[in-house]
Amino acid sequence: MTSKRRPVTYTTDGVVVRTSNLGEADRIITLITPVHGIVRGVAKAARKPGSKVGGHLDLLKHVSVSVRETRTLHGLSQASTLNGFRGLRDDLDRFSRASYISEMSERFSVENGANQPLFRLLLDTLESLEVTTNPEMIIHFFEMRLLQLSGFSPELSRCVETGVDLEPANHLYSADRGGLVNSDARPVGESALLPASLNTIKLLRFLSRTDIAQAGVMKAGEDENRQLSRILRAQIHHVLDRGLRSEAFMDEVRTRPSHNDEPKASSGSSSGN
Known part of the structure; x- marks a missing residue:
């Protein structure tokens, strides 16, 4: 008789790159993490007023979160904000560019695939875009x-057709x-x-x-x-x-005459949707 594997629980930091609503009060969160790659999980009751995690697990935030592994969507809890990137969230042009790099980061990441250089690049770029x-x-x-x-x-040095150094x-x-x-x-x-x-x-x-x-x-x-x-x-x-x-x-945002509008990025929106 085989025993059931006990769920693994760990704490990681990550950048929230996608969110969507689940049911009446929950939220599905996609994070890019340095050691575990893409982590997708459910934050229970995150959309309820007074939620202890809902305000942290929002788009483009650098957070620390507790992850409980399951066979499907993991469970997310005990979240705290390490960097809210307010300068990105209050500027539509910067927000749109941050959404672009976060989607790219997600597309180039895999679940359970450690990629600390990519994670560091994402953080450094978000910090630079803010200022x-x-x-x-x-x-x-x-x-x-x-x-x-x-x-x-x-x-960038040789012709990919002939192999000859480019003049x-x-x-x-x-x-x-x-x-x-x-x-x-x-x-x-x-x-x-x-x-x-x-x-x-x-x-x-x-x-x-x-x-x-x-x-x-x-x-x-x-x-x-x-x-x-x-x-x-x-x-x-x-x-x-x-x-x-x-x-x-x-x-679209880049071609507008002014970039001073505040981004309408609700907690249920997604950088890739």
């Missing part, structure tokens, strides 16, 4: 570093091949090549070797920012084999 005057480059830094940490670092010039980028293509070596049948100017290539190489503080002070022109966005997003889409829902939200 930066250059959010566009912070996003590009995150995209590049996430690709590197996941083993999909773009090839300083305007070239093309192939997400399918994962890197730059010499402008004179366009692959036969390749239609999804993206333009990569010399300045854009320099910025890509800079992002691949710098830290987040230096990225935050690097300025880029409108054309270079547009090319960076297209190249890095195309590479991420290729790796994930899909786009990200939060992209449309971020792009």
Whole structure:
């Protein structure tokens, strides 16, 4: 006769990247954690007035929480806020960008898969987004570093078609091949090549070797920012084999004349829904 395995209970810190309502008072929470990867669980009675956990387990908060493992959704309790990122939650533009990076982090994470570098990158980027005057480059830094940490670092020195070192010039980028293509070596049948100017290539190489503080002070022109966005997003889409829902939200907010509106992020909303 086999005995039942006793549930495992542990405490972890994590970033809330998704929430949804369950029943009349409960809430399903998705966290990214440094040791346990993605953790999905139920916070009982989290939506009831006076709940001791409901105010902590909200989108984009860095929290400490007790997790009781089950075969399905885990049980979450005893939560406390380590960083509420108020500066992100009170600014719609910053909130939309934070939603974008949190969805990317979730897509590149797995359950029970420790990834402390990704977790640290997520926290560092949220902290930078809260105060930066250059959010566009912070996003590009995150995209590049996430690709590197996941083993999909773009090839930026050699032509991925010929293997020859690239001369300083305007070239093309192939997400399918994962890197730059010499402008004179366009692959036969390749239609999804993206333009990569010399300045854009320099910025890509800079992002691949710098830290987040230096990225935050690097300025880029409108054309270079547009090319960076297209190249890095195309590479991420290729790796994930899909786009990200939060992209449309971020792009819509970015094109508005003012970013001073307060984000309407209720406790039952989700960064990825």
